[in-house]
Amino acid sequence: MDRRIAALRRVLFLKDLPDDALRVVAAAGVERRCERGDILLREGEVGPGLLVVLAGAVKLCKWDARGRELILGVERAGASVGELPLFDGGNCPYSAEVAEDGTLLFSVSGERFRALMAAHPAIAAGAVRALAVQNRRLLEMLKAQALHTVRSRLAAYLLAHARQHGNAFPLPESNAAIGSHVGTVREVVSRTLHALCDAGAIRLRGRHVTVCDPALLARIAARDEGA
Amino acid sequence: MDRRIAALRRVLFLKDLPDDALRVVAAAGVERRCERGDILLREGEVGPGLLVVLAGAVKLCKWDARGRELILGVERAGASVGELPLFDGGNCPYSAEVAEDGTLLFSVSGERFRALMAAHPAIAAGAVRALAVQNRRLLEMLKAQALHTVRSRLAAYLLAHARQHGNAFPLPESNAAIGSHVGTVREVVSRTLHALCDAGAIRLRGRHVTVCDPALLARIAARDEGA
DNA sequence: CACCCTCGATGACTTTGGTCACGTCGCGCG
């Protein structure tokens, strides 16, 4: 129960709720343990209500007709999943798949959540901020997809990771997964990593990356031309 | 003044305001006439407050380092422009440029708008819906950019236009502008239009398009393979 | 009318990225 409340307090559109209201939410839902590969949402279907990740990870993605995958994000403890239907009543705009064994979810039905939202205007205020942030993220991704090369997007991916984990780190995912993130396929990730290496922006030893020229990497990520 | 109120009533996050509040907003801002090419927002700068289009058209876009343009949307009478900064306090996520001579805008300062939002919870509720809708649009655009070909995106563009204007229409923009919409350049638009023609999905006479096989066009827009 | 300017079409070429096919390595397991 405490874990639930702690997680809810990290959800952008719930964190401003008073304690007692949070406790009501925490009591209104159920927990659920899932295994890697479980499908939580399927694009186009009606939403299952509010889903909050208590532990583990959930991958949000879209698939094209031939099975190629685009990862929109990976949500971990304290994030909500697929909340859009709660706010506008539409269907799920993307699919969600459990990414780690033993992932723990907390879920509240759509009706209950809507009642709660009616009772607490703070939720709407928080939702506005949360949606605005998501909007910005999507705009950046869209720009990158439409106007940047794979090379540039991969550089941005590495930079983002370096910002969190320092300039030396092992690649956190398989090449195939990285490909889904940056919008390409596994072979091209492999090649492009080596190209960044040749360009002198990073060093590679096996799966271990060292960003040796962050400025160069940033330049590759931002614009596209020279070097 | 009446025109202002009529326009405000069409803005997704203001339409639910009571009459008197709307009248306060209408009185709180100023009008402004602009010419084609005027820049209203510049990506990364601080927002100018609430902007509502009263007449004419405004283009929302991003530019890459080499000047290539990605059009995110075109807003006409009754739409607001660049409202994201109002909701999360950040900077403009994209640029906005006046697309027609004699475009008429109504603007309210950010402070005034924020005060209004604090006084009227209906605004937040409406904003949630408006942002959710935008979110969905962006997700679709992102999917199309990442997973669809130019051919497919152009087919979708034509279909969308056909849905509004019937199966026969003149192309509404220059090839360059269409290119910015679907994420490519003028030459490729030209070629791909002719390719769709060869495939039998549309007929072309000059700039006049007739969708002669909507089902085929839809298939091209949705998946990508055969035909 | 002559001049420019914009826009569209189109051919030739290059680059980028996706696809296919294979070989390798590491690892878990029967």
Added chain:
DNA sequence: CGCGCGACGTGACCAAAGTCATCGAGGGTG
């Protein structure tokens, strides 16, 4: 140990799309 499986790397190839250069058709203007 030997086998299969999954992940990586890589070369060869191909397709999609961007670039460059050129031409021609309006359309407005001095």
